[in-house]
Amino acid sequence: MAATLATCIYGVNHTVAKALMPDYVGPFGLILIRVAGAAILFWCISLFTKNQKIDFKDFPRIFGSAVFGMVINMLMFFKGLSLSTPINSSVIVTISPIIVFVLSAFLIREKITWLKASGAVIGLAGALILVLFGKQLSYNSPNIPLGNAFIFINATSYGIYLIMVRPLTKKYSAITLMKYLFLVATLINLPICYAEFSAISWSALPFDSIWRIAFVVLGTTFLTYLLNIYALKEVSASTLGVFVYLQPVIAISYAIFAGVDQLNFLKIIAAVLVFLGVFMVSKNPARKRNLAGN
Numbered sequence: 001m002a003a004t005l006a007t008c009i010y011g012v013n014h015t016v017a018k019a020l021m022p023d024y025v026g027p028f029g030l031i032l033i034r035v036a037g038a039a040i041l042f043w044c045i046s047l048f049t050k051n052q053k054i055d056f057k058d059f060p061r062i063f064g065s066a067v068f069g070m071v072i073n074m075l076m077f078f079k080g081l082s083l084s085t086p087i088n089s090s091v092i093v094t095i096s097p098i099i100v101f102v103l104s105a106f107l108i109r110e111k112i113t114w115l116k117a118s119g120a121v122i123g124l125a126g127a128l129i130l131v132l133f134g135k136q137l138s139y140n141s142p143n144i145p146l147g148n149a150f151i152f153i154n155a156t157s158y159g160i161y162l163i164m165v166r167p168l169t170k171k172y173s174a175i176t177l178m179k180y181l182f183l184v185a186t187l188i189n190l191p192i193c194y195a196e197f198s199a200i201s202w203s204a205l206p207f208d209s210i211w212r213i214a215f216v217v218l219g220t221t222f223l224t225y226l227l228n229i230y231a232l233k234e235v236s237a238s239t240l241g242v243f244v245y246l247q248p249v250i251a252i253s254y255a256i257f258a259g260v261d262q263l264n265f266l267k268i269i270a271a272v273l274v275f276l277g278v279f280m281v282s283k284n285p286a287r288k289r290n291l292a293g294n
Contacts, residue, residue, distance in 0.1 A: 003235070003243040006227040011250020013220040014086035016212050017078065024209045026196030027078035028189075031085075033197065033221065035070055036187050037217035038225070039182035047177055052176040062165060062180055069225075071184030075192065075291030076154035090251035092151040094124055096244050099159035104236070115280055116239070123245035123277020129270035155244075159224025162240060166232050174229040245274045 021027050054062065081089045097120055151291075168177055231240050249271045 002129055002227040003231040003240055004246065005237055005274040006224040006231070007243045007246040009219045009224050011090060011247040012254045013216065014081065014090045014247070014251045015254050016215050017220070018081055018086050020209055020212050020216075021078070021082040024205055025200055025213065027082045028075065028193040029196030029198075029200055030213070031078055031214060032186075032193035034074065034221045035185045036217055038221040039186045041177065041218075041222050042175060042179040042182055046067045046179050049173065049175050052172055054172070054176070054180060058168065058171070061168060062177075063184055065161055065168065066181045067188065068157045070181060071163060071188050072157040073154050074155035074185075075189070076150045076157065079091055080150030080154060081145040084151060085250055087153045087248065088144065088148055090247040091128070092148055093155045093158070093247060095122075096155040096159045096162075099156050100240075102157060119277045119279075119280025122280065123274050126245065126248075126270040126273025126277060129266065129273070142255045150238040152161050162228075162232070164230070166236075174233075176225055177229055178225055185284055198256050205218075209220055222267065245277050249274050261284060 018031065020030060025033070077089070077093075165177070165181075230239065252271075
C-alpha cells in the first residue's frame, strides 16, 4: 500500500510539475526548493523522534544514495520533463525495474524468479502500449528526444538508488535516513540550482503555481520518499522498482480527469497489463508460506 500510494503521487506529479516549468520556475530551481524543503521537514520531525547515530562506515553509502536518489535522479527528471511530455516521462521511467532486476542479480545476488520476471515483462508491455498508441498530452515540449534521454538517465539513477539505500533501511529509521540524505542532496544541488532558484519571482507567482510547488515538496518529495523507505523495509528493491509501472496509468488517469486526454479500449487493456505485472512481481510465495506456518 505504501509503494502504491507513492507511485500514485509520482504519476500525478508528471502533469502537476510540468505546468510549473519553465514559465514560473526553472527545473533546477524547482529541485532546490524540493530538496531543501524536504530536508527542513525531515529535520524538524526528527526533533520529536528517537535520535540515531550514523556509523562512520555508512557515510559513503549515504553519500552515494543521495547522489543517485536526490541529485542525478532529480536533476535529470525535471530537466527532461521540461523538454518532453508528462506521458513520455511516466512511461520511460518504467525501465527502472529492469535496471533494478539486472543490478540486483549481479551486485547483491538477489534471486529473480520466473514469476517476477514475467510480471516485469507484462507490466512493461502495458506501459509501452500507452506511449506507442496513446494520445499525447498537449504541453510545451521543445526537445522531446533530449528530454527523453534525460529521463532515461533519471530512471537508471533511481534504480541504482533503490539498491544502494536498501541495506541502510534495515539499520536506520526512515526519518533518520531521510534527514541525512536530503541534507547531503541540498548541499550538492545548491551550487547547481541556485541561479534558477534566485531567478524566481515569488511575488508574481499565482496561487495555481504555489499549490503545485507545495505538492512537489510535500507530496512528491517528503511523503513519497518516506513511503518508499518504509516499503523497502518490507519488500526487495526489485519488487519496489516494478511499482513504477503504475505511473503511466496514473498519469493518463489524471490527464483524463483534467480534460486533456480521453479513455479508450486500448488504454483500458494497457492499464490491466500494468496492474497485472505489478501484482505478479509483488507476490512473495516464500513469505506467504512463512505466514501460513505461524
